[in-house]
Amino acid sequence: MRSMGGEQVEEAVASAVALLRTATDRDWEAAAAGRLKWSCRETAEHIAGDLIAYAGQLAGRATEAYVPFEITLDGTDDGLDPADNEGVLHVIETTCALLAATLRTTPREVRAFHPYPFRSANREGFAAMGVTEVLAHTHDIAEGLGLTYEPPAELCADVLARIFPHVRPGDDPWRTLLWATGRGELPGRAPVTAWRWLNNLVVPAERLTLQGVTPAAATDLAAGGDGGFEWVEGGPFQGTRDAAGMLLKAYEAGVHRPEWGVFVLVRRQDGRAVGGMGFHGAPDEEGRVEIGYDLAEAARGHGYATEGLRALSAWALAREEVVSVFATTEPANLASQAVIVRAGFTRVAGDEKQLAYELRGTRG
Template sequence: MRSMGGEQVAEAVAGAVALLRTATDRDWESARAGRLEWSCRSTAEHVAGDLITYAGQLAGRATEGYVPFEITFDEGTGNEDVLQVVETTGALLAATLRSTPREVRAYHPYPFRSANREGFAAMGIAEVFLHTHDIAEGLGLAYEPPAEPCADLLARLFPHVRPDTDPWRTLLWATGRGDLPGREPVTEWRWRNNLVIPAERLTLQGVTPAAATDLAAGGDGGFEWAGGGPFQGTRDAAGMLLKAYEAGAHRPEWGVFALVRREDGRAVGGMGFHGAPDEDGRVEIGYDLTEAARGNGYATEALRALSAWALAREEVTSVCATTDPENTASQAVIVRAGFTRVAAESSEGGEGGQSAVQFAYELRG
């Protein structure tokens, strides 16, 4: 999986500044930046402000709100000087990303009140790409960043958006800056960093489509795994998530979560929903653990946490799970998590095409 960190931020800033530097002799104060209400100059200042803000959030480990500081420019600051500030703040964010451990999360409001270093890198790059587009449009310049990082941004920050053959045009459409054939115009949008649900010894970290792509292809999804890597069930779940994303049907909060140990930041398994709640408010959970992590109560702990999160949602009335009759270990996990066995269900696809029996369990709020 392509990383998204300091190197990518530096590349994005360098490309933007190189283009805008060709037009520093123009009037940035009077020129409106694309569809924005801001001038080209104030938009460039905004980019610098976002880059330093993201660096400050991570460096200060802010968890409850934004660190209360901002950039101010000296009197007489010209266009070239503004670009120098953009370069400097980009370098500060890049350096912060390189020195921040993977498990660190800091405050960001949308939509789950936190982001990790990958999320802040993605948001920083998106700010650079999108606002350079705005400024370039206002100054009559042509700008288009490379397709690959645009696709990465969509797969990390816009998991609810169905991808298209042109990632840059899709990113512009998703942020209200353009049109796509067959899709309604976007008038409101927000970043969507991954959901993280805390448990006692674990954190359940939402798997993005970017991570799911890597997991389904046999990679690590950007996680450090205990016991040599994820179990096959996690890879299969990642593949289903990826299909839903490609179809535009993925709802991130009802997707897949990596179970990450707090003590060492290693993933020990995967757990997730088989889809969004149905019309009766029923949602089903599946899970697995790496072999090296079994027998420690991790699955029970994670199942309790994810079930409690689901049942706290208004649209959920019950959480369900099924298991094979011979899988007594999984049955013990489900029962310890508070589920009650409700039925034995038959499903197609057993050996020789025969129906297979599974035990069904349910937990209600």
């Protein structure tokens, strides 16, 4: 699958800087940046600040808060002559290079602090956030300076499929991204007045992490790829690919809720994926949510499914809207039944075709 990393950050910055260099002779301080309260100059400085901040989060392995630093351009508070517009663009290019290098050297399993919405992001998440900052704020600056800006459509689609999983994709990825960030209108959709991107959820377990599958990863999994994960031999199993296909349909319909989607079970010891687990949708009106899972054959017999089922069920039952977690299996699948029972579920129904189990929370 096409990755999201240093190359995409460089592509976004190259596109932005090429346009803004055509207007370095203008007064960026006097021009307001689109709908923002900042000037074009302040907005350009903000782009540079975001890029270096994201590099700092990953390089510093920050897990609890932002690394406490910021950049200051010459002339703001040190008595030196202020950097001119070309100098600001040079700073953006430099901070881009630092983030791109950090993304290329950060292992896939590293996650660093970011508040929205699950308090962490991996390297793909930080790359997507960096690209979004560049694209959205270059649009703001271009609007303030009367320039026309049109970034690469594939880059916009990549961002949407990673950190805007709750947004129905449209025929025009750039216009969809502008709408999703409160910067434009789309026919048939209400204006966006407040927005957040959504990095994928990761649920920790003892030997595993359950990593939320983005629409980008689901697209690849459903098409027969690895979804960006390093799998054990024989993985992923067909059930994971089928679940990815259902996630993709929900995303395309604009009804995907990522926290109630699909997760890949990844071993902490070596970062290899061993199986898939996830929900069949959001909780229903009675507070019941259904869960399913599978493992690659090479990973069976080690208790991974039980560990993952316990962790994801506990996460679900801690949510206000969930009263019980529901699971089904075939009568002949004794191994699956053993997993469900070990995870604490109780059999509540069954016939010759299907057995049903339930795990109720304290509110149930």
